[in-house]
Amino acid sequence: MKKFLYYPNFEPPNNEWLKFSLLYLDKFESIIPYNRQHLISDEYKEVHEKTDLVDFFSPEYHHGETASFSAINEASNIMKRTYDSSFLFNRINILRDWKNKQTWDYQIYGEKFPYSWLKFCEDEKIGEQNDDGIILPRSLAFLYMTHLAREIANDRNSNIITDNMDYDRYTSYSKVSPSNIKVKNKFIQGIIKLKVPKDINAIPFKQLIDFRNKNRELIKVFNGEINSVEQMIGNGLTEQQFIDSYNKSLTEITKEILKLGVDTATIPLGFYTLAQNSMALNQEYIKEILTGLSIVGGGYYGIRKTLSDTYQERMCKKYITRLSQLK
Known part of the structure; x- marks a missing residue:
């Protein structure tokens, strides 16, 4: 599974996103x-030190160089066609906003960009240098940070x-983040x-x-089950329907046994142990139990697959319950 790369800030300015992330994201x-x-x-430091959710990445010089080149090209095209492009930032005239010093309220630290980006912003009068780096409009900063994040993500095989x-x-x-990721996160x-x-909160x-x-x-396991129904999510599966599917009785193992013509009354205690904790048992013990049921061979694969599927479903249901x- 690809790791996520968070941007544009050092950390989420709103704790809600981070709190949700603790409950479902693998890591970023x-x-x-x-x-x-x-x-x-202090909260972000605590999450970093006490969980495996977040790591810190310090950008390298070549990331900023490549990001600056692409960001300058895109910003230049937007300024040339400002009325056609402003809708991307929910504005009528984005160039007018960029040139208004009262909108220069976002700090990008010097370690994140090269001189070429600073010179471009100052030449176009859409930002200026300060002691920590550059101060510029929030939307323009987001544009640059999108390109920087994309370069780092490409280099590190991240989303x-x-x-x-x-x-x-x-x-x-910009197509920097696959739309299915946004849909899954919202789901x-x-x-x-x-x-x-x-x-x-x-x-x-x-x-x-x-x-x-x-x-x-x-x-x-929960994320694995989400991935398994990803297409269904795109086709309109609701959150409540997903929850309901894991609140039903898990009867797949019994169905498989009945298909093989085995009387459930003759099933030994060991099989119930296997059904309840199949992932904790080794293959030889599983084989021994199934041999006792005389269902090795053709029926073994179907039973084993059902045990595995049922385990995943049971663990997902357990997480939803918790x-x-x-x-």
Whole structure:
């Protein structure tokens, strides 16, 4: 599974996105230069130190050089056709906004860009240098950071992820993040909202960190089940339908046995042990139990596959249940 690369900020400015991430994301990286890591919040530092959710990545010089080249080309084209392009940022005249110094409120630190980007912004009067790097309009900064994130992601075989929905049109136009990732994230957050009985913003970080660390393997299984129904999500599967599918009785093993003509009354205790904890048993013990049922050979594969599928379903159901207990 590809790792996610978070941008445009060092950390999510809104804790809600990070709290949701603790409950379902495998892991992601934040673009934070080494000598700026002291600027992160105590909450983000705690998540970094006490979980496997987030790592820090310091960009290299060549990432900024390539990002600057592509960002300058795109910004130049937008300025030449400002009325045609402004809708990407939900504005009427984006160039007028960029040239208005009162909109220059976003800091990009010097370790993230080369001199070529600074010179371009100053020559076009859409940003200016300060002690920490460059100050410029938020939308222009997002444009540059999108290109920087894309270069780093390409280099590290990652997918880009952001919590900034203000420029959703621009990210869709830039095709920096596959649309299915956005759909899946929204779907999973919908499941969590349905199952967690408390507003996630009211749950302390410490409690969410403890919950994640105790349920790490279940989170992996949960994501695996989401991936298995990805196409159904795109075709309109609702969050409640997904939950309902895991609240039904899991009877696949019994069905498989009955297909083989085995009387369930004759099934030994060992088989129930196998059904309840199949992943913990070695292959030889599984074979011994199935041999006792006289269903090795042609029927073995079907039974074994059902055991595996049922285990995944049971673990997913367990995680959904545990989410409902998170208060």
